[in-house]
Amino acid sequence: MERNLPNILVTGTPGTGKTTTSEMIANVTGLEQINVGDLVKSKQLHEGYLAEFDTHILDEDKLLDEMEDMVKEGGKVVDFHTCEIFPERWFDLVLVLRADTQPLYDRMEKRGYNQRKLQENIECEIMQVVLETARESYAPEIVIELQSNTIDDMESNVDRVKQWLDAWKTQHGK
Ligand code: ADP
Ligand code: MN
Numbered sequence: 001m002e003r004n005l006p007n008i009l010v011t012g013t014p015g016t017g018k019t020t021t022s023e024m025i026a027n028v029t030g031l032e033q034i035n036v037g038d039l040v041k042s043k044q045l046h047e048g049y050l051a052e053f054d055t056h057i058l059d060e061d062k063l064l065d066e067m068e069d070m071v072k073e074g075g076k077v078v079d080f081h082t083c084e085i086f087p088e089r090w091f092d093l094v095l096v097l098r099a100d101t102q103p104l105y106d107r108m109e110k111r112g113y114n115q116r117k118l119q120e121n122i123e124c125e126i127m128q129v130v131l132e133t134a135r136e137s138y139a140p141e142i143v144i145e146l147q148s149n150t151i152d153d154m155e156s157n158v159d160r161v162k163q164w165l166d167a168w169k170t171q172h173g174k
Pocket of ligand 2 (some may be wrong): 018
């Protein structure tokens with residue numbers, strides 16, 4: 001079914017700037033942000049907490065049920081570090097934010113991540129796990145890798161999305 005507005009997935013290793021960038025995209029375009037991590041917590045869409053990994057165990061079925069109607073409407077910017085759990089048809093554009101080791105480390109340290117989580121995430125980013133998973137999960141031509149090291153990067157990324165959205169609207173007669 002054709003949507004009136006496209007859905008965009010903003011994904012990447014924790015700390016790459018998904019939430020900040022998604023907020024800016026939402027502000028500039030009028031699309032609506034869905035912060036999946038917040039949704040999972042507020043609606044209890046998890047099966048408990050793994051203290052050792054400082055993470056919640058997702059209840060994927062519940063999460064997808066919860067999101068289905070919102071996404072069906074279109075016009076959503078979905079912000080989550082995991083990209084392979086969603087149906088491919090949900091998204092028209094998948095942005096994978098990338099950051100260099102130093103800024104990523106600094107951001108996570110500021111957030112008070114423990115050493116283990118910090119190292120896991122740095123490794124995940126260096127190995128480009130999210131980028132490769134996104135390319136395996138979605139049509140490669142809709143997956144865009146974006147550098148997110150500086151505020152300038154973020155502004156140019158948001159600008160690029162705005163242009164992409166305008167082109168989408170023209171193309172779809174909206
Ligand atoms: P994520 O949602 O991917 O975990 P956030 O958007 O919460 O990341 O960003 C983590 C921190 O890094 C925030 O303090 C944010 O202001 C900062 N940040 C994010 N992206 C950038 C960027 N491109 N340049 C500079 N600082 C950034
Ligand atoms: Mn976030």
